[in-house]
Structure formats: structure tokens, C-alpha cells
Amino acid sequence: MESFAAPALALVDQMTRAAAGEPGRAIAFQGAPGANSHKAAIEWDPGCLPLPCFSFEDALEAVSSGRAASAIIPIENSQHGRVADIHFLLPGSGLAIVAEHFMVVHHALLATGPGPFTAAYSHPQALGQTRRYLRDRGIVPLSHADTAGAAAFVAEQRDPAIAAVAPALAADLYGLQVIADRIEDASDNMTRFVVLAAEQPDPATLTPDALAGATAMTTFVFQVRNVPAALYKALGAFATNGVNITKLESYQEGASFSATMFFADIIGAPGDPAVDRALEELAFHARELRILGSYRQARVRG
Helix, strand or coil: CCCCCHHHHHHHHHHHHHHHHCHHHEEEEECCCCCHHHHHHHHHCCCCEEEEECCHHHHHHHHHCCCCCEEEEEEEECCCEECCCHHHHHHHHCCEEEEEEEEECCCEEEECCCCCCCEEEECHHHHHHCHHHHHHCCCEEEECCCHHHHHHHHHHHCCCCEEEEECCHHHHHHCCEEEECCCCCCCCCEEEEEEEECCCCCHHHHCHHHHCCCCEEEEEEEEECCCCCHHHHHHHHHHHCCCCEEEEEEEECCCCCCCEEEEEEEECCCCCHHHHHHHHHHHHHEEEEEEEEEEECCCCCC
């Protein structure tokens, strides 16, 4: 908690104590109060007790230790791609993805006064989503742990030459002025969040009847064998069984640069014969296969 700037500490302490009283209602998120992940937690479960955590690791650990029932974590943005480190953190967390949530994200330029500004602090994702706005005004982007945390830092510094890129909500929380609102470079700026919990829901809740017209999604990571056409054969398992892959990203694990991991989403869940056959064939061609979770689709793909 001491990692947050002073203007955020009282709010963090208040929210942490509330979550400690009812951990079953607590949803951990990365960032200071007022961050986009804070807003996402309230959107996903209006009756929750949001628990601010300084890092993604802290948010996941809050669930593992029982201090929160779940965590809500951003994994990708429509404008700036995947959130750094998430592909490495989720497989090692021991938690299961139990839901997804999509949120339109708006950014504001916040400061103690009208400027002019030489620099703006924010999370790298937010800086990437407002790149053109900042560049056109000669404002240098500077990385911070999260958006609302950057707002608290600017409020603490009281430097009229620096600003924060953060949700407008953070201005009210930390006594800042909204210099400009909705400064994101794309009007359809959307972030996908996943909700993680200690246990995977009963597979029976993901059957077509139980989902009542919705569709199940499954997220997993895998590593193919280092032989010719290994990825082609691995992905062929989904083609031959009619399973739709909606996301496939590669990333390197370790320093050898020879072990490429893949992060994937498919439509369907284990228990569906076609999905079971596809995953069984994938496992045959893969050195490693780890299911991260199956859950209800929140947004139609395709």
C-alpha cells in the first residue's frame, strides 16, 4: 500500500479494510482508486467491494490468499494490443478465467492547473491509446504503474508542468482539473478484461442449455514441438473438428528464443465433443498445453 502516492493512500486503506471485512464480495484490481480497472470491477459486479492492488501480481495474489474472491485484469486493448506481462502472469497464477468483460475506455488529461505541460504520466497502455494527442501538443509521455496512480502522483507533486492521463473520475478523487476529456486517439477504444477466481465453474454451467443462447469461450496456452510443420499440425486439429480460433498470439518464454508459446481463445468448452477432440489432437503435437479457463462469451466474435 505504501507504493501508492500519498493522495491515494487514504482511499486505498478504506477500500482494503472494507474488502477485508467481506472477502467474498471483494474483487482485486491493479491500480489506485479511480483506475479503469476499478471502473471495470464495478461495471462487472455493481455490488462488489473493489480491492486496489499496486501490481498485477498483487491482484492475483489477493485471490490466491483468499483476500478477494476474484480479480479483474485487462488483457488486451482494441487500439494498443495486449497488456504487457499478462501472458506470463496468468499461466503461473494457479487461477482460472471465469468470465470476460468488455469496457469502452475514455481518457482525460488531468493536472493541477491549465498548463502548458511538458510531460504526462500514465500506464503505458493509456499512453499508447493517446499517443497522437500527446505528440501533437509536444507532451512527453512518461510511464507510471497505472492511470489513477499517475493522477495521485501529479496531485502529490503539485508541479504545474506535468499532467496525468487517467479517467475523469480520478480528477474528483484527487482534486485535479480536467484539462481535456476523451483524448483517446480512437473513439471506439475498447479494453477486454478477464475475471479470475481460485476455482473453475462447473462445466455443466457452460452447456448450450445452461448458457441460454450464449456461447462458451476457452482460453489456453501451448508450446509446440520444435519440428517442421508443428504449428500447422497443431492448428489443424481445430480446423478438422470445426472449432473456431478467435485469438492466437505468440510470445517467447525464457532466454533461448527457441521455445515459442502461444496464447489462444476458442469458441466452445471442454465437454463439447468437437472441442475435446481438438484439444486432444493439440496435446499430441504440443510439448505443453495449459487450459486457463472456460467461461461465458461476453461479446460475439465474428
